[in-house]
Amino acid sequence: MPSFRKLCGVIAGALLIASTSAAVSQEWPTRTVQVISQFSAGNASDIVARIVLDQAFRQMGQSYIIENRPGAGGTLGAAAVAKADPDGYMLLLNSSTMSSQVVLHKNLPYDVVKDFAYIAMFGIQPSVLITSPSKPYKSVADIVTAAKAKPGTLNFASAGIGAASHMAAERFRVSAKLDVQHIPYKGPVEAFTDVMAGRIDYYYLPIAPALPNIQSGKIVALAVSTPKRAPSLPNVPTIVEAGYPDATYLFWGGISGPAKMPRAIVDKLHGEIQKALKDPGVQEKLAKLGVEGRPMSVDEYAKFVLDDVTETVKLAKAINLAPTN
Secondary structure, three states: OOOHHHHHHHHHHHHHHHHHHHHHHHHOOOOOEEEEEOOOOOOHHHHHHHHHHHHHHHHHOOOEEEEEOOOHHHHHHHHHHHOOOOOOOEEEEEEOHHHHHHHHOOOOOOOOOOOEEEEEEEEEEEEEEEEOOOOOOOOHHHHHHHHHHOOOOOEEEEOOOOOHHHHHHHHHHHHHOOOOEEEEOOOHHHHHHHHHOOOOOEEEEEHHHHHHHHHHOOOEEEEEOOOOOOOOOOOOOEOOOOOOHHHOOEEEEEEEEEOOOOHHHHHHHHHHHHHHHOOHHHHHHHHHOOOEOOOOOHHHHHHHHHHHHHHHHHHHHHOOOOOOO
């Protein structure tokens, strides 16, 4: 058995670590926090993140700045955070795209699961299946019927191989057993433009950028990808209601930091974000975007990401999606 003196030393050391950790948590943040976005400004993750983080950092009386670092499928920004000093002053906006990176790259410069401290989820955002008003499709059944009548003739757009728009459409394609062509674009703007012009049959995109165009009649919404209907599109059925329960796709967004961030800072920011998500003003803004809150603990969020990665790997195998580099 350890001596009484040695035991006292162990207890004192533990108390010192605990008190130091608490002090770090209380002091942080003392300066502007840099939040890295993996993609260009104005994407769905950015829109939601700004709503939540504006309130969270206002509560803490400190400022933050979102820096967009697009490139290499989002891996440049993620790599910068994975290698950053884990002091809580460089964080990462993450989303479903993190899971796709696992299947798109042979040699990622980081481990999506092990190299990040997953702090908090902002919410789940439905992807919406859209088409042009010039197309004859008024329902999911119309697309399925047309695709099976003439295999290989219909097409769908995506914002790039492995993007959320691609993975959502592939879940639908596999579930409905469709023979359709995938047309990948350089980004969501180019894809959306061609869908709206009627050059593409259908497209999945997050509900936030789609909503104004659905409301104005520039595009037609056929289904949402989540199991429940979106409050902002109450008359649009889910893909489950359309008859394809295996085609659900959750576009999620949240925030993480380097893996070795002090747990006290992780817990503090997690708590502030949970508080922000309960703010009536934040809830109203998110509801207008169709964002569904998913309260989770820090550990539950980390498990959610792991599960999402696992499901994405399964889908990649089912559609023979091979890494490009």
